[in-house]
Amino acid sequence: MNKASDSGTGPRAFPVGPYSAQTVFQEGDRLRVVAADVTALELRLRERVDHLDILNASDDREVAARAVSASAEALFAWRPGADRLVLDFAGRAPLARELTESGLAIMSEGQLVLLPELVMQRRDNWLVNPGRPPLPQLHVMTDGKRHPRRAAKPAGKVYGRFIPWLSEVISFRVADLENDLHLLHRWMNDLRVDAFWNEAGDLDKHRQYLAGILADPHMLPLIGCFGEQPFGYFELYWAKENRIAPFYDADDYDRGWHVVVGEDAFRGGRYISAWLPSLMHYMFLDDCRTQRIVGEPAAAHSQQLRNLERSGFAKIKNFDFPHKRATLVMLLRERFFGDRLWLPAAAGPTVSS
Structure with missing residues (x-):
């Protein structure tokens, strides 16, 4: 069986958890993470598909971090060949601290990097009682x-x-x-x-x-x-x-x-x-x-x-x-x-x- 393939840039949805009540939507180069009917995060994929720009994020750092985790799970599933995602955190220093302090991301050469082996060890997305x-x-x-x-x-x-x-x-x-x-x-x-x-x-x-x-x-x-x-x-x-x-x-x-x-x-x-x-x-x-x-x-x-x-x-x-x-x-x-x-x-x- 082949790995899950990237089906292109057409509209698609990825429910995360499903117990974290988040869904990742992609349309073209835009990703939107919705939690409890509220948009918690909006991202843009650059031409280099491993680079992401934050367009909008919840002011609640924990909510925003969960949304980043959800978007990363979806992207790594849609693009199984990707070995990292680079998140542009300009103007988002509190969120960057939340991501690194929780162990979800690392800083590498001044870049905020999400690795699949870290993302998939975050308990919140899959355990009913994390x-x-x-x-x-x-x-x-x-x-x-x-x-x-x-x-x-x-x-x-x-x-x-x-x-x-x-x-x-x-x-x-x-x-x-x-x-x-x-x-x-x-x-x-x-x-x-x-x-x-x-x-x-x-x-x-x-x-x-x-x-x-x-x-x-x-x-x-x-x-x-x-x-x-x-x-x-x-x-x-x-x-x-x-x-x-x-x-x-x-x-x-x-x-x-x-x-x-x-x-x-x-x-x-x-x-x-x-x-x-x-x-x-x-x-x-x-x-x-x-x-x-x-x-x-x-x-x-x-x-x-x-x-x-x-x-x-x-x-x-x-x-x-x-x-x-x-x-x-x-x-x-x-x-x-x-x-x-x-x-x-x-x-x-x-x-x-």
Whole structure:
């Protein structure tokens, strides 16, 4: 699958978040960021498309900074080959200070520069509750495992992102025992899913299964949706407290994941290139101390391993769980953001797992 292409200078819109309630509109060389029906920022693209002039900006520095962040996300998505944006901040010194002090921009040779790897680490645009900070570090013991104290698990929606090559929003919400049990039950009894999960069974079995995951402080079960349509189930875990910990040198904030794509309509490369990096993005944003994301797919699941390699995961080794032979795979935070893996590569995944 090709990267999202720049479709020219015709009118187009890019909803950011979508929970920051901002939309970026482009028409010709003008960009306008609207938040809550109010224009927060107007920009002009110079002939050099990486240079932007501020035509109008909100007097509220935080509002204006959020709008700059939104416009940068849209432009980097529309122009995936761009590696920076230069913002002319003449007469806008307070805004420039806000952008640099918040870490969104850097000063380079007297220019205010926005980098994609900084823009995509701003929590506000994608997390439903970006003000929920990670807990200060305090190590505790659980079942003989020493690990940092974890924050209480969230509820409801946690993440949303507009996918330009699908013209659709992907979101993740915490699974709910009553509302989502029927989905999990149907998906776990799918023959394709059961071949790797081995969790087929009756409704009571799956009620107990999901209740156990919800009660486990080191695991977070999520339902993925495209628009309003649920398509998959994801289990996120802290590696330090997980069964994977004895098989490698797990760091305190390493995180891992399991996946069920339950709906056939959402299998395939177009969708993997949306949900897989979005899930990784959420885990990296949720705690800035997370430097590695790990996985342990079945060593025999060759297609999933190919998809993971194309998505930036490195194969570390094969090892034996009691129930399967697995491959340890790992994605580094530095690689995800440095290589801009939230956008699909030219030869992206082709078949859903």
